[in-house]
Amino acid sequence: MSDRRTEILRAATRVITRRGVRGLRVAELAAEAGVSTSLIYYHFTDRAGILHRTLEFISDRAGRYTAEREPVGEDDTDPRTDLEQILLLELQDTPEVRENSTAWGELRASAVFDPELREDLAKATHTWVHEIAELLGRAHPMGTAPAHAASAERLTALLEGLSVRWLSGSLPLEHARHLLLGAIDTELRRP
């Protein structure tokens, strides 16, 4: 786990968080990770490789950190509350969440110009949407699967939109959370 390689990916996430994907300098990444620039190339062939692997890393991490809090054993958990908790998880002012959200937003924005990133991104997005759709199924069993899929797409896209507004200073965090809860409410109300 605590590979050098993984440490580099962690460092890349940090650098991307503060400089953006297009602001990432291999030398700065090396300094951040406390290794030589050459080691970066040893592990990841080229700059594009770094980005590729970092994207994977980030979406894995996001996935893990979404999946982690599933103490399904507790009988008191209501699926709707679970859903709210999981989505709100991405709207918190902690270094970890800020890092992931910022990096995710950057990758998303970079993919607009870099076709190489698109496939991974689309896959990660799909996985996420699927996860949320499943939760919606539990929270609202009388709905149809396609309806859940559409709701999940809306909720996750909204979350991305709110998140970038928050990070770019157009929307206070508390307000973003409130808007998201409102959206969950409406989605669960639909026939």
Added chain:
Amino acid sequence: MSDRRTEILRAATRVITRRGVRGLRVAELAAEAGVSTSLIYYHFTDRAGILHRTLEFISDRAGRYTAEREPVGEDDTDPRTDLEQILLLELQDTPEVRENSTAWGELRASAVFDPELREDLAKATHTWVHEIAELLGRAHPMGTAPAHAASAERLTALLEGLSVRWLSGSLPLEHARHLLLGAIDTELRRP
């Protein structure tokens, strides 16, 4: 004024649409505009000047294109249809919309790392949200103003989220339009 200078700005918009702000190369811009690099520096001193003027150019254009369809006389058109039309306007595969959406996304993404951009962006966002809230008021007169404001924030944030997913190849355009219509529907249904 519709000179070479303006042609360069138009070309810059195109280049930014395909490479992003941080991917804009002066030489590529010159080629796109069909002029020499020297001429670029002749008109805009340096790269920062190009970006500055181009962003001005783009937001002028965006403003014009949102303001253009203001003939919302209460008599002929259904306000809900108006609302749908206006929001769907941003999800179309035409060069103009692609350009504007891409540039907007770039600004949004850049603002995460560049605090200087934040104020203008927040103001523009606010204006937009306000516009949509007003339309919601017309389409759903029994709702309260704060509810309309929240719906407008959700719809515009969702639109930004869908738009970037579309542009980054994670979501087909038609599907994005469908999801947006679904969201309008839910927002107008809420009590």
Added chain:
DNA sequence: TCCATCGAACTGAAAATTCAGTCAATACTT
């Protein structure tokens, strides 16, 4: 003559990428 424009050759600096090795741990003999 003045202005917009071209073109092409440069400069300098910042970044990316490569390379020739070092070092330490592991496996392979004898």
Added chain:
DNA sequence: AAGTATTGACTGAATTTTCAGTTCGATGGA
């Protein structure tokens, strides 16, 4: 066990590429 390849992680320094920005002589039109 001692000696010896082998390998994988790693480095510092050098090389190559990419860009912004400059300079200057030439051209053609108002």
